[in-house]
Amino acid sequence: LISFADARGRLRRLRVVAVDRASVSAEAASxxxxxxxxxxxVRRGATMIHEEDLGALPALEEPLLLAVGDILLVTTGAVPGRPxxxxxxGRVIAPASIPCTLPEVFREVLPGERIWFDDGKLGGVVRAATADVLTVAITAGRDGxxxxxxxxxxxxxxxxxxxxCLSPQDRQDLGFARRHADLVGLSFVRHPGDVAELVGLLGAGPRRPGIILKIETPQAFAALPAILLAGLAAGPLGVMVARGDLAVxxxxxxxxxxxxxxxxxxxAAHLPVIWGTQVLETLAKKGIATRAEVTDAAMSVRAECVMLNKGPHIVAAVRFLADVLGRMRAHQAKKSTLLRRLAVSRQG
Incomplete structure (x- = not known):
């Protein structure tokens, strides 16, 4: 039994439930x-067997709270963000900051350009840009x-x-993927040359994985016919409508x-499509779907595959989606409406 007075002065007890060479697991009722x-x-029965002060604790991540009108500095390097x-x-004497893991972008971003964070939850405009700092004025975000x-x-x-499109680490990992994976997803493809590079690195042969092109940028959308032709010349190919980044x-x-x-x-290219991003997300995470999510799930019948995100209610989400798609297949085949007889109609 481990006993102590916590930071509020309240007596707490932990009961040890598991011990190994590197750690001790204990449970508390409060x-x-x-x-x-x-x-x-530390007591074993009525005997005190050890006493010690608690050492340093691992750092706890604290999110930055940002609102419209705030200034945010985006910096290079691995320096942690700060509020x-x-x-x-209460006046700001130094704005909040966050690091960016791609320092190469700093030389290509210009003042006046938009910047979005966390799948569009927070947006702003770059007010100043240097080789190592972007000064961003927050212009979009929810109330509060x-x-x-x-x-x-x-x-x-x-x-x-x-x-x-491919980083040095990507190129290194492709050797493993070629031997063991069935599919390789290409994120942030922008032009046909990105596809050609991936095809070349994967090589030829029957064991070569198929490719999923994630369409998530305006450049990819504008060049989509040429991108699809580049992929079709190489073998098994599919398309993901990556609606998270694409919407932003x-x-x-x-x-x-x-x-x-x-x-x-x-x-038109006879390619299978994956419908992705936030399909039935509220159902998967919280146990009940919104009305808009049900409509979105029904629209996904026009794709060959629907991607769901993880959540504690994912099994219920899969069953719900299967029910919705089973009903919709009688009404829709890809982009064609089947004009089946309505359930409310009567014969005679």
Missing amino acids: GAYVEPGVHLR ARRDDA GVRLRSDKGINLPDSTLTLP EVGFARLAEVQEEILWLSE
């Missing part, structure tokens, strides 16, 4: 707030602010980026039109 220096007492620093009167956490995506829809890049209002045209072009 929550506890601990900090370095909390004194721990804005304020004086005693947005909590921005680490490892979230950054989109630059107005910037002309010349980054290679082309604008939410235009997403519906763009995904329709991707479906048309893919059908």
Whole structure:
């Protein structure tokens, strides 16, 4: 039994349930707030067997709360992000900052261009750009602010980026994928040369994996016919309508039109399509679907495959989706309406 007074001075007890060479697992009936220096007492039965102060604790990630009107610095390097620093009167004396793991983009971003974070949850405009810092004015976000956490995506829809589609690590990993994978997904493809490079690295032969082209940028959409032709010449091919980044890049209002045209072009090329991003996400995560999600799931019948995200209710989401698609297949085949007899109609 481990006993201690937590950071609030409340007595807490932990019961040891497992021990191995590197760690001890213990359970508590009540929550506890601990900090370095909390004194721990370990008892076995009625005998005290050990006492020690708690050492340093691992750093806890804290999200940055950002709202419309705030200034955010996007920096190069691996320096952790930090919240804005304020004086005693609450005035900002140093804006919040976050790092970007692709320093190459800093030389290609210009003032006045838009920037989006976390799949479009937070947006802004670049006010100043240097070789190592982008100064961003936050212009879009929900009321009350947005909590921005680490490892979230950054989109630059107005910037002309010349980054290679495949990183050095990607090229190294493709050797393993060629031997063991059935499919390789190509993210942020922009032009036919990206596809040709991947095909060349995968090589030829019957064991070569198929390719899934993730269409998620305006450049890819504009060059889609040529991109599809480059892929068709190489072997098994599919298309993913990656609606998360695609919506941020082309604008939410235009997403519906763009995904329709991707479906048309893919059908004309006789290519299977994956309908992805946030399909029945509320159901998978919280246990009940929204009305808009049900309509979106019904629209996905025009693709050959639907991608669901993980969640505690994923089994229910799969069953619900199967039910919706089973009904919709009688009404729709790809982009063609079947004009079946309506359930409310009567014979005679």
